[in-house]
Amino acid sequence: MRAIPLLTLLLSGWFALPAHADEAQDWLTRLGRAEQQQSFQGTFVYERNGSFSTHDIWHRVQDGQVRERLLQLDGSAQEVVRLDGRTQCVSGTLVAGLGNSRDAPSRALDPQKLNQFYELAVIGKSRVAGRNAVIVSITPRDQYRYGFELHLDRETALPLKSLLLNDQGQLLERFQFTRLNTSVVPDDRELQPSNDCTPIAVANSKAPEVQSTETWHMEWLPPGFQLTNTSARKDTQTKATVDSLMYEDGLARFSVFLEPISDASVTETRTQLGPTVAVSRRLNTVDGEMMVTVVGEIPIGTAERIALSVRGEKKPAAQP
Amino acid sequence: MSRDALQESLSAVMDNEADELELRRVLNAFDDAETRDTWSRYQVARAVMHKDLLIPRLDIAAAVSAALADEAVPAKAARGPWRSLGRLAVAASVTVAVLAGVRLYNQDEIAGAELAQQTQQPVMAGPQVKGPAVLAGYKESADTTGPMANGVLQGQSGWQDQRLPGYLRQHAQESALKGTESALPYARAASLENR
Incomplete structure (x- = not known):
């Protein structure tokens, strides 16, 4: 009988969710739709430890087609053009063979799913880029992921500001509009890629796809993370096959890279670059020693645990 | 032992400043319902002072003792291999009680941390405005730099x-x-x- 008050206490923790959780879900649903429905152009800044950059964005929704162009304004002119969520061209160094991965349909923000692993709440209002905004906090329910603070435009629900916070509330990265215009639709000229933008199709053909010889699985994954992509490519320098797997929980992502190593002096490492952490560990397999590297926007403890839980299994003979 | 001395010891334990002797004194006196009452009053007072969320009073110590009392009787009567099994049962029930308590406290902690985070937010944006224009932003995560x-x-x-x-x-x-x-x-x- 003593267990009953205990149990109700435990359960009340779940039911005592603030009433504005629903409101937060509505805002995130609106956010998911906004980018499919709203044309805009603007300028934003991105800041993380050791880097501060400014970018222009043009986003046009016309005849059911979403066309978007992003251009970095300082330093090198990084550029991306996307059509309906598919990247058309990029500038700068694209990792060889990157686009080889089958175009998995990019999933829209799903507040219902997010709610399982994050606590969603409207925590106030603010003003960003001269526009009124509502603040939605996305707080992880466990210690395996980071939290977000989103400032959404009151009028269109577009994200005006996004902060990534660790468990101590420290700021890991900032994304923030300084100017946003939702009334003028970008014209063709503004959405036209520059000559430096390399079409994805061309970049891909340079690196043929390779088959990996082992299948990998994780003995432990943080709850809610699902495999969304696997790929194998031959490294241009070492000629070794690098397998990669990408996982996401609807908001956060991490990649696991696996590469054979021959050099015994290679050391394990852990490092953090703004929001992104990288942890590498040695792993003994039937094929010899491998290096497992976990890279992602997750706490270092999570990455470490994932790196420890990778297991390899020799694939049965390759299919004809 | 005087009531006052005991209360002083209780307070010391609560603030994590008790020495070995005081801790023993408190533990010895803990069977006393009045002492436990004082203890939980102190907890509430402390929670209010620290602006923590109030949790309904829950006497884990009493729950554990009661669980022990309930379980120990059949264990004593048993002989041979059953005896050790009984002990196991006691250990298990104590573990359950303790785990349940820990879970509760953790929940409280999380809720507290969230509050702290929310109140921190204006502070976080603060240095951005007051401090030197760009560098202030980098300070916040400087200690996480690898x-x-x-x-x-x-x-x-x-x-x-x-x-x-x-x-x-x-x-x-x-x-x-x-x-x-x-x-x-x-x-x-x-x-x-x-x-």
Whole structure:
């Protein structure tokens, strides 16, 4: 009988969710739709430890087609053009063979799913880029992921500001509009890629796809993370096959890279670059020693645990 | 032992400043319902002072003692192998009681931390405005910096030096290629190229 008050206490923790959780879900649903429905152009800044950059964005929704162009304004002119969520061209160094991965349909923000692993709440209002905004906090329910603070435009629900916070509330990265215009639709000229933008199709053909010889699985994954992509490519320098797997929980992502190593002096490492952490560990397999590297926007403890839980299994003979 | 001395010891235990002797004194007196009452009153007072969330009073000590009392009787009567099994049962029930308590306290802690986070937010944005224009922003996460300040691997050589930047780039670009949700993954990938 003593267990009953205990149990109700435990359960009340779940039911005592603030009433504005629903409101937060509505805002995130609106956010998911906004980018499919709203044309805009603007300028934003991105800041993380050791880097501060400014970018222009043009986003046009016309005849059911979403066309978007992003251009970095300082330093090198990084550029991306996307059509309906598919990247058309990029500038700068694209990792060889990157686009080889089958175009998995990019999933829209799903507040219902997010709610399982994050606590969603409207925590106030603010003003960003001269526009009124509502603040939605996305707080992880466990210690395996980071939290977000989103400032959404009151009028269109577009994200005006996004902060990534660790468990101590420290700021890991900032994304923030300084100017946003939702009334003028970008014209063709503004959405036209520059000559430096390399079409994805061309970049891909340079690196043929390779088959990996082992299948990998994780003995432990943080709850809610699902495999969304696997790929194998031959490294241009070492000629070794690098397998990669990408996982996401609807908001956060991490990649696991696996590469054979021959050099015994290679050391394990852990490092953090703004929001992104990288942890590498040695792993003994039937094929010899491998290096497992976990890279992602997750706490270092999570990455470490994932790196420890990778297991390899020799694939049965390759299919004809 | 005087009531006052005991209360002083209780207070010391609560503040984590009790010495061995005081701790023993409190533990000995803890069977007394009045002492436990004082203890929980102190807890409430402390919670109010620290602006923690109030949890309904829950006497874990009493629950554990009661569980022990309930379980120990059949264990005593048993002989041979059953005896040790009985002990196991006691241990299990104590574990359950303690775990339940820990879970409760953790929940409280999380809720408290959330509150702290929310109240911290204006402070976080503060240095941005008051401090020197750009550098202030970097301070906040300065202590989480690894050897990769400024996006360049420092003090490392060999394998990591060659491979990690490539992995970071691949992860960022793959995220950017997939991500339609916002320009954030793109911005992350672009920031890696700014060296």
